[in-house]
Amino acid sequence: MDALFSQLFAGVSLGSVLLLVALGLALTFGQMGVINMAHGEFMMAGAYTAFVVQHVVSNAGLSLLIALPLGFLAGGLLGLLLEATLLRRMHSRPLDTLLVTFGVALVLQQLARDIFGAPNVDVRAPAWLQGAVLDTTIPKTRLFILVLAVVAVSLLALALKLTPLGRRIRATVQNRDLAEASGISTTSADRITFFLGSGLAGIAGVALSLLGSIGPTLGTNYIVDAFLVVVVGGIGQLKGAVIAAFSLGVVQATFEYSTTASLAKVLLLVAIIAFLQVRPQGLVALRTRSLA
């Protein structure tokens, strides 16, 4: 029973990691149609931010709290730069954004290697995040990430729903021309969306530094998984990404417990391909009358 519970939590926790990683993508890919392969490298930027902050502020707890907003800024600003220089001119070519951002990812990885050196670096977890919660086998870091993911997704959902900015973003997503005609600046809506999405990648990077080490290839390990979450969830709505992330997490952990880690991954990928046969539009789809 105890093992079952820990395993269930492992799945939920993996889901929360996937959600944090994929949330930004759900925004940029889901809302804007931009396939940002450099999303993983924005995470890497966030993780290195955590490393640098800890170098300056040696108190692990304080540095984590400072790193979260700074990581958001680091990822967000990189995203803003990418949007303003390259992606802006590629709205009509979504597939090409995938290639361009892959090139950007290559360059960013090499940049990290040249700045921070090839060896991985480590970020210390604060004392209040070490060990397990009370007598259970739930690690405090994982609980922290779960809470972080839930907070991030709630704030984002509220912002999209309630603020004027969110309304502008949603309008742009649903009908770009009509939004433009109604006086909404779609350029700035795009830019803000991309800033938010990339910033979320930065936050995910800071969170991941609590679980593993930080290296130039941190992002590549997660990018395929992140895209799968968005694809399974269905584009256009955050709800889909949330459900998809937690389902994939639990399914992967269950497969992994009953088989091996490698085989679990293969099974999961095959399951996803099969799932998209049944529901090519993902779990939650925007209903439209277009032929797409």
Added chain:
Amino acid sequence: MNPALKTWAGFGGAAVLLFAVAPAALSDFRLNLLAKFLCLAMVAVGIGFAWGRGGMLVLGQGVFFGLGGYLMAMHMKLADAGPGGVPDFMLLYGNGVLPGWWEPMRSPVVTVLAILVLPAALALVLGYAVFRRRVRGAYFAILSQALAAAFALLLIGQQTVTGGTNGLNGFRSFFGYDLADPLNKQTLYYICAGVLLAMVAGVRLLMNSRYGELLVAVRDQENRVRFLGYDPALIKAGAYALAACFAAVGGALFTPVAGIISPADVGVVPSISLLIGVAIGGRATLLGPVIGSIAVSWAETGLSERFPSIWTYFLGGLFIVVVAFLPNGLASLTFRRRPSPATGKQTQPATSVDLPATSGGHP
């Protein structure tokens, strides 16, 4: 000049370059290296067709490249082991029993047929299934990428029957010919060159055929093609299967040339690397993918050993600039109306192709 004549001249020039100039000018080692690049270029021809002409961003060609390569490697391993023998690595790491699905690869005929048919059939079935459900654009790209990830993981995990991360290597003979003999290595080069030329010629025929025009029509306006009574899914799956077949043949020849095939050659990153040359050369042109892919491979070998860091910046930067600003690749720079494949290295008149296509893959 008459376009047909131009095609002829371009083709002849390429043949002279590959069959006369290169073998005379290059050492055995460099020639073998070129043979390797030609194998990668075969994959590029297929990508150029499926992506440039069909608008399908195939991110997982490593799967088919790997299938071809592994099928060939299985045959060579079994041939080296002798009749009834078991490959060395199975004795070392496994229980020394040959799995049943390895058995058919003892026959050279079955192997060649399998290389030509299996990957293409897999692509046809998979492609038809997903295209019928109207999975396309980014979804298809990500799906094919996931396939590459799953394939590499599967190969790594089944060490006792696939060689795991080590892959398969240490081949001594290729259909009975000793691979240590330089003369045989040279023959292998000629085979690669011949096959590549044949593929280019084949694609050229297809591009100008009724099917080729339908494919471009599907890429640009899928719904209109459907309303005309065609089945776009079948048209696309056909192009996908052809690209898969080319990739498999490339992989099958790559294995004896490089002397190894391993999961590092089939996963997500190598699959995307295969695309880079195509994008830089010009995806929708006939020779752009070939020349782009050979040039990138060549430059990579030459530059990466001296400046690994600068090389990455250069390749990444070039890739970004080309895709963002020159969607038709460097080919679109040379001639305005008839994008020629020449990248400056080649001076003879090159093959003409149809009008430059617009960027692939509209939603």
Added chain:
Amino acid sequence: MPHSSKSTRRSAVTIALAAALALSACGAKAGESGSAAPAESCVDTSGSAVKIGFLNSLSGTMAISEQTVRDSLDLAAAEINADGGVLGKQLQIVAEDGASEPTVFAEKADKLISSDCVAAVFGGWTSSSRKAMLPVFESKNSLLFYPVQYEGLEASKNIFYTGATTNQQIIPGMDYLKEQGKSKVFLVGSDYVFPRTANKIINAYAKANGIEIVGEEYAPLGHTDFATIVNKLKASGADAVFNTLNGDSNVAFFKEYKNVGLKAETVPVVSVSIAEEEVGGIGVENIEGQLTAWNYYQTVKSAENETFVKAFKAEYGAGRPTSDPMEAAYTSLYLWKAMVEKADSFDVAAVQTAADGVTFDAPEGTVTVNGENHHIAKTAYIGKIDQDGLIYPVWESEGAIEPDPFLKGYDWAAGLS
């Protein structure tokens, strides 16, 4: 465009194919006499310098580790050159990047031998890189010095293995756990050839020595979510862990291990792929008190080691630790020098003949080349990771252990190879 000249196009194909066939005058069939003769060596030893090749990954995932090996190879070469070279000839280094890909290793090895004509090559790290290079060195009849501990079951006459084979690292590690009274061991490793082979040996060892293997888990290379594997570990009731994880995975594993409340005092982890330079990346606080099995640590006490550590730090900075693979690489260059001097020739066959019994007073202690299997006799050390990030020996084997890559000297290992 007019749809013309279909026939001409077809004939172009025909001509190309015909040309391919015509030009492909057949070479030797496999097994024909004469075909097995190795290629003529093009090594040039007439001048005042001799070329050698260094082949390590400077890019890709393995660059982290292999760069350190390259550094110590460079150090050894500089020392040897300052000391008058080998047989009076200065070493001229041809450096190549293996890019962490087996295919590239095979290609670059070929280039070093056939195009650069080097007398010997030093490098490689992963098993897959070695396996990829092996046929190249055998068919071109050249020499490779491979400096990393590995899974054994191999002995090529064209390779000298200066790292540990299994009976110099894995088995001493298990011996130590047995001595400590551990009876339930959990195995965790990355999914590739070294961990799988090592664990096969450990399973056989355990069976013969009354130790129970309570779990065996593999994670894909680069895997960073260890919640499930650590759950399995905790539920298994293991009293020790044998860890063959590689690279980044170690960090995620040890963080998870610590977070679920496992401790080095009660469930120690013996690692065979964590050396001094990895400790910093994992974070000392995560692995303090854990065990490692190697044949060298920076803290080994000997005059040779003092000189080596001092020279290394003077060259690359005081913050850089020295580790087992670095030391094995450093030693490999000196061993090659000793072999060449004994043979009085750079010729491959002469070096192979001279190799047996060549010794070198290495930083790890005196090592001796076994002429039969081309491995070297080494002392095994179990070390404990300390607060300062260094590893201190807590146990050592009685003298140097003779290499036994096929474990022929162990009854329980019958049938493993």
